[in-house]
Amino acid sequence: xxxxxxxxxxxxxxxxxxxxxxxxxxxxxxxxxxxxxxxxxxxxxxxxxxxxxxxxxxxxxxxxxxxxxxxxxxxxxxxxxxxxxxxxxxxxxxxxxxxxxxxxxxxxxxxxxxxxxxxxxxxxxxxxxxxxxxxxxxxxxxxxxxxxxxxxxxxxxxxxxxxxxxxxxxxxxxxxxxxxxxxxxxxxxxxxxxxxxxxxxxxxxxxxxxxxxxxxxxxxxxxxxxxxxxxxxxxxxxxxxxxxxxxxxxxxxxxxxxxxxxxxxxxxxxxxxxxxxxxxxxxxxxxxxxxxxxx
Amino acid sequence: xxxxxxxxxxxxxxxxxxxxxxxxxxxxxxxxxxxxxxxxxxxxxxxxxxxxxxxxxxxxxxxxxxxxxxxxxxxxxxxxxxxxxxxxxxxxxxxxxxxxxxxxxxxxxxxxxxxxxxxxxxxxxxxxxxxxxxxxxxxxxxxxxxxxxxxxxxxxxxxxxxxxxxxxxxxxxxxxxxxxxxxxxxxxxxxxxxxxxxxxxxxxxxxxxxxxxxxxxxxxxxxxxxxxxxxxxxxxxxxxxxxxxxxxxxxxxxxxxxxxxxxxxxxxxxxxxxxxxxxxxxxxxxxxxxxxxxxxxxxxxxxxxxxxxxxxxxxxxxxxxxxxxxxxxxxxxxxxxxxxxxxxxxxxxxxxxxxxxxxxxxxxxx
Numbered sequence: 001x002x003x004x005x006x007x008x009x010x011x012x013x014x015x016x017x018x019x020x021x022x023x024x025x026x027x028x029x030x031x032x033x034x035x036x037x038x039x040x041x042x043x044x045x046x047x048x049x050x051x052x053x054x055x056x057x058x059x060x061x062x063x064x065x066x067x068x069x070x071x072x073x074x075x076x077x078x079x080x081x082x083x084x085x086x087x088x089x090x091x092x093x094x095x096x097x098x099x100x101x102x103x104x105x106x107x108x109x110x111x112x113x114x115x116x117x118x119x120x121x122x123x124x125x126x127x128x129x130x131x132x133x134x135x136x137x138x139x140x141x142x143x144x145x146x147x148x149x150x151x152x153x154x155x156x157x158x159x160x161x162x163x164x165x166x167x168x169x170x171x172x173x174x175x176x177x178x179x180x181x182x183x184x185x186x187x188x189x190x191x192x193x194x195x196x197x198x199x200x201x202x203x204x205x206x207x208x209x210x211x212x213x214x215x216x217x218x219x220x221x222x223x224x225x226x227x228x229x230x231x232x233x234x235x236x237x238x239x240x241x242x243x244x245x246x247x248x249x250x251x252x253x254x255x256x257x258x259x260x261x262x263x264x265x266x267x268x269x270x271x272x273x274x275x276x277x278x279x280x281x282x283x284x285x286x287x288x289x290x291x292x293x294x295x
Numbered sequence: 296x297x298x299x300x301x302x303x304x305x306x307x308x309x310x311x312x313x314x315x316x317x318x319x320x321x322x323x324x325x326x327x328x329x330x331x332x333x334x335x336x337x338x339x340x341x342x343x344x345x346x347x348x349x350x351x352x353x354x355x356x357x358x359x360x361x362x363x364x365x366x367x368x369x370x371x372x373x374x375x376x377x378x379x380x381x382x383x384x385x386x387x388x389x390x391x392x393x394x395x396x397x398x399x400x401x402x403x404x405x406x407x408x409x410x411x412x413x414x415x416x417x418x419x420x421x422x423x424x425x426x427x428x429x430x431x432x433x434x435x436x437x438x439x440x441x442x443x444x445x446x447x448x449x450x451x452x453x454x455x456x457x458x459x460x461x462x463x464x465x466x467x468x469x470x471x472x473x474x475x476x477x478x479x480x481x482x483x484x485x486x487x488x489x490x491x492x493x494x495x496x497x498x499x500x501x502x503x504x505x506x507x508x509x510x511x512x513x514x515x516x517x518x519x520x521x522x523x524x525x526x527x528x529x530x531x532x533x534x535x536x537x538x539x540x541x542x543x544x545x546x547x548x549x550x551x552x553x554x555x556x557x558x559x560x561x562x563x564x565x566x567x568x569x570x571x572x573x574x575x576x577x578x579x580x581x582x583x584x585x586x587x588x589x590x591x592x593x594x595x596x597x598x599x600x601x602x603x604x605x606x607x608x609x610x611x612x613x614x615x616x617x618x619x620x621x622x623x624x625x626x627x628x629x630x631x632x633x634x635x636x637x638x639x640x641x642x643x644x645x646x647x648x649x650x651x652x653x654x655x656x657x658x659x660x661x
Contacts, residue, residue, distance in 0.1 A: 185353050186386035190447055191374045191403040200388045200399075286433070 035261035053262035062238070063246060063263065070243045074221045077160045081217055082210065084161070085168025090202070092173055103173075106166045118230025121159045125231075145232055149239035152232045156240055159227060164220065168213045175209035176202060211282050215275055222271055243267060297363050297377065297455035297488060299327040299350060304359035306345055312357070319345045321512040322359070327490060329455070332482045334503035335492045338535065342512040343492045347458050350490065351380045379448025380458045384465060385440035387432040393419070394428040397446045404451075418449045421481065438470045442477070449481065456488040463498065475501055496536050508532045524583075530653045533581045539613070539624045541581045543650070546570065548578075555580075556619035561596050563644045569656065570649065579650040586646035587625035589614060589638050597639035605634060616640070 036054070039047045057063060088106070093099045112120070125145055127133040136143040145152040179201065187197045225244040228234065234241035247267065251260035306320040315321060319342045327333055327350075335343045348354040349361060352373035360367050368376060388396050397415045406414075419425045422442045427435065432443055441462055448457045459478075463471050479502065482489050493499050499506050500520035507517045508531070515529035516522070527533035533541030544555045548571045552559045562570075562580070570578055590597065601617040605627075614625045614634060625640065649656045 180384065180386075182382040182384060182386050185373070185380070186382060186444065186447075188353070189351065189373045189378070189380050190400040192399070193403065196399075196403065200391065204388070204390045 032261045032264055035257050036265055039258050049258065053258045054266065057259055057263045057266060063243075065238070066241055066243050066246045069239075069241070070222060073157070073160075073224070073242060074218055076157055077164070077221050078214060078217055080157070080161050081165045081168050082214060085165050085213065086172050086206070086210075088165065088169040089172035089176055090198075092169070094177075103170070106169055108166075109163050110166050110170075112163070114226035115230055117159065117163050118227040121155065121227075122231050125155055145236075147236055149236055152236060152240050156228050156231060159231065160221065160224070163227070164217060168217065171209040171213045172206055175206045179205045207282070207286070211279065214278065218278070219271055219275065222274075298329050298365075299456065299488065300360075300362040300365070301325040301346075301350075302360040302362060304349065304356050304361065306342075306349060306354070306356045306358070318512050320349070320356075323514055325507070325514055325517070327456075327488055329488055330486045331488055332479070332502060332504045333488075333490045334499035334506045335490060335509060336494065336496060336499040336506050336535075337509035338494055341509045343494075343509050344460055346509070347380070347460055347490065347492050350456075351378050351458050352376045353380075377453045378456045378458060379451065379454045380460065381441070381445050381448060381462045383461045385437060385444050387435070387440050387443050389431070389433040391432055392428065393424055393430055393432055393435070393443055396432045396443050397424075397450055400447050400451050414450050414452075418446045421449070421484070422446050422477065437465045438467065438474060441466060441474065445478075445481075449485070454487065456490065459489065459491040459493075461493055462491075463493075471498075472501075478502060496538075508535065510535075526655065527581070527648070528655045530579060530581065530650050533583075533648075533650075537583060537585075539584055541583050542587070542623045544580045544582075544618075544621070546578050546580055548573075553580075558598060558619050560598065560642075562642075562647060566644070566647060566649060573649075573651050573656070575651045577652045579653075581648045581650055581655075582642050582646060584613070584624040584626040586643040587623070588641045588643070589616075589625055589627060589631075589634055590641065591632075591635055591638055593639045594641065597641040600638055600640045602634055602636065602638050 037049060037051075039049050041047075092102050092106075109117075124130045125133045125143075127137050127144060133143060142148075143151050145155050183201050183205075184197065187201055192200070223244055224242055225248070228240050228242060229245055232240045234245050244267075247260055247263055250256050250263065302324055303322060304320060304324070305318055305322045307318045309317045312318055335346065337343045345354065349356045352368070352371055352375075355369060361369055363376065373380070388399060391399065394415055397418055398411045401411045401414060415428075416425070419428055422445065424439070424442055424446060427439060432440065435443065445457075445462070448454055463474060466474060475498065478489070478491075481487070489502075491499070491502050493502075500523075503520070505517060505519055506523055507514045508523060508529075509515070510529065510531040516527065516532045518526075518528070523532055523536045527536060527541060530541075530543055533543070544560070546560065547554050548567075553562050553567055553570055554560070560580070566580075589600075593599065598618070600623070603615040603617055603622070606613040606615070611629055612627045612631065614627055616623050616625065616638070618640070623640075627634075
C-alpha cells in the first residue's frame with residue numbers, strides 16, 4: 001500500500017531555488033537568446049531573423065579557424081597538463097614541513113590574476129629585457145612571439161602549463177593522499193611492481209579527481225581570453241586569436257549584438273556538449289559490462 | 296612450511312624509547328607453530344596490529360628477531376616472506392575483474408598464463424567466487440570483496456602463513472559466521488598457519504585453536520579458549536574474556552582472616568594459607584559471574600550483599616550487586632527464584648582464583 005500523501009504544495013519549497021537560478025542563469029541566458037534571433041537596429045527598430053545569425057556564424061571562415069585553434073589549444077594543454085600534474089603529485093613529499101613548503105610553492109601561480117600572468121610572460125619573453133627572450137636570443141635561437149606564429153603558440157601553451165598545471169597537481173595530490181595505506185601494503189604483499197601500483201591502485205583511485213581536473217581544465221582553456229590577449233593580442237596575424245577574443249571583438253568592438261549572441265550560444269553549447277560526452281563516457285566505463293555475473 | 300618465532304621482540308614508535316610506556320610491544324618471546332589456527336586477541340591499542348605488521352614485514356621491529364623456520368627475516372620486505380595479509384578494510388583492485396584480482400599475485404611473479412587459470416579457478420571455487428569471476432571487483436559487496444582479498448593470499452603456492460587484521464569488521468553480522476566457517480574450512484584444507492587479529496572474543500574462540508591475549512604490548516596468556524575462560528592467567532584475561540568478565544576482589548590478610556575491605560571472606564583453607572604466605576601487597580581474588588550463587592538464606596559460607604539490579608537476558612539473568620562499595624555481577628540460571636532486598640552470595644571455592652601482582656598463582660602449589 002502506498003502511504004504517500006500527494007501534496008503539491010511541496011513545490012513551494014523549490015521556489016526560492018528556482019528564483020535564484022532564474023536570476024543567476026536563466027534570465028541572462030534568455031536575453032542572449034532574445035538577441036540571437038533578432039536584428040536590433042535601435043530601441044524601436046528590431047526585426048525577427050530566425051536562425052539567420054546562427055547560419056552565418058557557423059559558415060564564417062574566420063570563426064571556423066578560431067574554433068579549430070581553440071580545440072587544438074585545449075587538447076594540447078590537456079595532453080601536457082594532466083600527465084604532468086599526475087607526475088608532480090606522485091613525486092611531491094608526502095608529509096612533514098617539506099610537504100607544506102612544496103604545496104605553497106606549487107600553488108603560487110594559481111594565485112596570480114589572468115591579466116598579470118599575461119603581463120609577466122609578455123615581459124619575460126621580450127628580446128631586450130625579458131629573461132627568456134633575451135636568454136634565447138643570446139643562445140642563438142631566433143625567438144620572437146610578435147613575428148613568429150610558432151613561437152607565439154609555444155609561449156602561450158607554456159604559459160598556460162605554468163599557470164594551471166598546479167591545479168591538476170593539487171587535485172591529484174589530494175586524491176593520492178586519500179588512498180588508505182593498506183592498499184600499498186597489500187600491493188607489496190602481492191609483489192606488485194611500482195608500475196602495477198600506479199596502474200591498478202593510484203590511477204583508478206584518481207579517476208574521480210581526474211574527471212574534475214579534465215573538465216575544469218577543458219572549460220577553462222576553452223574560454224581562455226586575458227592571457228593570450230595581453231601576451232600576443234591574438235597575433236601574429238590571427239595565429240593566436242581564440243574564440244573568446246573573436247567574440248569580444250564582435251560584441252564589444254563592433255556592437256554586432258545579434259551575431260555575437262548567436263555565437264555565444266553556439267560557444268556555450270559546444271562546451272556543454274563536450275563536457276557531457278566526456279563525463280558520460282567516463283562514468284559508463286566504470287560500469288560493469290556483465291551486471292548479472294558471467295555465469 | 297613456516298614456524299614463526301619471535302625472539303626478544305620489542306617495538307617502539309619512538310626514536311629513543313625511555314620507559315615501558317613508550318613501547319607498543321614489550322619484550323616478548325613467542326612461537327607460532329606451522330599449520331596452527333591462532334588468534335591474537337586484545338583491546339584496541341594493545342599492540343596486536345603492530346605485532347601482525349612486524350610478522351608480515353610491513354614494520355621492522357626496533358629490538359629482537361623474527362625467525363621463519365629459524366631464519367632471521369627482520370630485514371626481509373613482505374614480498375620476500377611467503378606470507379599473505381588480509382586487512383580490516385577489503386583491499387581489491389577496483390578496475391580489475393575478480394579473476395584478474397585473484398590472478399594478480401601470480402602474474403606479478405611472471406607465472407605462465409596456463410598455470411594461472413587453473414589455480415584461480417580452484418581458489419574461486421573454494422571461496423564460492425566462481426559466478427563472480429567476470430565481474431568488476433569494484434561492484435562487489437563487502438564480504439565478497441573480503442573473500443577476494445583472502446583469495447589473493449591463497450592462490451600463491453608459496454604462502455605458508457596468512458595474517459588477518461580484523462577482517463570481519465565491515466561484514467554484516469549474518470555473514471560473519473559464514474565467512475568464519477569458510478576460514479576454518481580453508482585452514483583444514485591447506486596446511487597454512489593462520490594468525491587472526493581481533494578484539495572480539497567470540498570471533499577468536501570460534502576461529503582459533505589457541506588464542507594469544509595481548510594487553511599493554513604483551514602476550515599475557517596463550518592458550519585454548521577453554522583455558523582462557525577457566526584459568527585466566529592474568530587479571531586482564533579474566534576481565535576481557537567472558538561476558539561479563541571476572542569479578543575481582545582486592546584482599547588483605549588480617550588477623551587470621553581474609554578481608555575484602557571490612558568484609559571477612561569465607562575462603563578455603565588452602566587459599567587462606569596461600570594469601571597469608573604471599574609476600575605482596577597486590578593480592579586479588581577472581582571469581583567468574585557463573586560461579587556465584589545467590590540465595591535469600593545466609594549460611595556460614597555466604598556473605599550479605601546489596602542488590603542493585605537484575606537484567607533478564609533470555610537464557611539467563613544477570614544480577615548486579617554491591618559488596619563493600621564495589622560492583623559485582625552474578626549470572627543466575629533460567630528459572631532462578633526472584634532475588635529480594637536481602638540476599639547472600641556464595642562463591643564456589645573451586646573456582647576462586649588467586650592473583651598476585653595481576654598474575655594467577657595456583658594455591659595448590661604453595
